[in-house]
Amino acid sequence: MWFPAASRRSVLLGGLVLTGTIAGLVRPAAAWAAQPGFKVPPIIGCDAWGARPASDVVPVWDQRPVRIIAHHTATANVEDYSRAGAEAVARKIQDFHMDRRAWIDTGQNFTISRGGYVLEGRHRSLEVLRGGRQHVEGAHCTGQNVESVGIENEGTYSTVTPPDKLWARLRDMCAYICNQYGIPPTEIAGHRDFKDTLCPGDAFYAMLPQLRTEVANLLGEQLSERAARRASWPLLRPDSTGPAVEAAQHLLRAAGLVDVQPDGHFGERTAAAVRKYQQANRTEEVNGLIGGETWPLLVTARGADQDEVALAVRAVTPGGAVRASALPGMDEWKRLLSADRRP
Structure with missing residues (x-):
């Protein structure tokens, strides 16, 4: 969305100031089995839409990004x-990011309008994408900006889905980016996969498996239903219910927040405990939501009460007890907590 906080990364490496390019490893691109069946979408560059100059050197890394992160702008669904x-x-986005956030430029790499126009966001993103070997560091998702291409989609998609024109351009744009960098379509993610945020909206997020499948088809690949779904951290918020909520409550208790009752209902007491936990762990947002930033902290907390952790696992493991000595790792936690736990 328009409003992700992102830390300003230094353009320093080994004590040397670089002139716009940060040295790094170049990851090999995947070799696609078939010729791409997509059309490269027309992209309106920064100069063409009247962008202001960046206020500082735009960092460019000598490595390919490894994923795409989709956002919505959380603005009106205009006609x-x-x-x-x-x-x-x-x-408007650039003005907000530069004047209110004090960023050097627009945060995301590209923007897609509701009418299906693709615009370059941060300067040099289009030039570098065409080269296919480097990546422009954005400011759209802290912790992911060096390795992810950020795409903002105009509108708010909590309860409605994007217009067909926007969707078609997003699909083509993702296929182009995946082809240029060798990114597997399974690595198309949503903002909430990494942060405690509603972005890119419930309705949009639910369409990501479809997006992965359609992008794979354009690239001559086929995805299984399971691969297209991919395990993800569930986004919990007030009034959420179910096994994942109960697991989170046990994990909060494991961290010492014992006032939380593990009843599987995300009420105000649970939300208050989450905010307290986020504040103690200095997460980017202290908002009481449990998403892609707070979940990894909860499931890997050191010094946690292991009996409570075992109860958390049991809540999302149908049919049996779990020994505290056999607790899952990060990927298994994500699978267990995912809303869809089919084999």
């Missing part, structure tokens, strides 16, 4: 599908 409307949105 202005024109190019002029798309360019106005790009300018």
Whole structure:
């Protein structure tokens, strides 16, 4: 979304100031089995939509990104599908990011309007994408900016899905990015996969398996239903219910927040405990949501009460007890907590 906080990374390496490019390892691109069946979408560059100059050197890393992160702008679902409307949105985003967030430029690498116009976000993102060997560091998702391409999608998609024009451009844009960098379509993620945020909206997020499948098809690949779904951290919020909530409550108790009752209902007491936990762990947002930032902290906490951790595992493991000495690792936790735990 427009409003992710992102730390300003230094353009220093080994004590040397670099002139816009940060040295790093180049990851080999995947070799696709078939010729791409997609059309490279037209992309409106920063100069064409009237972007302001960046206020500092835009960091460019000598490595390919490994995933794409989809966002929504959390703005009105306007009916202005024109190019002029798309360019106005790009300018508003840049002004907000530079003037209110004090970032050097627009945070995301690309923006797609509701009318299906694709615009370059951060300067040099288009040039570098065309080269296929480097990546422009953005500011769209802290912890992921060096290795992920960020795409903002205009609108709010909590209860409604994106317009067809936006969806078609997003699909083509993801296929182009995946082809350029050798990114598997399974590595198309949502903002909430890494942060405690509603972004990119419930309705949009639910469509990501479809997006992965459609992008794979354009690249001449096939994804199984399971691969397209991929395990993900469930986003818990007030009034959420179920096994994942109960597991989170046990994990909060394991961390010493024993006022939480493990009843499987995310009430205010649980939300208050989550905010307290987030504050203690200095998460980016202290908002009481449990998403892609707080879950990894909870499941890997050191010094936690292992009996409570075992109860957390049991809550999401149908049919049996779990020994405290046989607790899952991060990937297994994610699978267990995922809303869809089919084999």
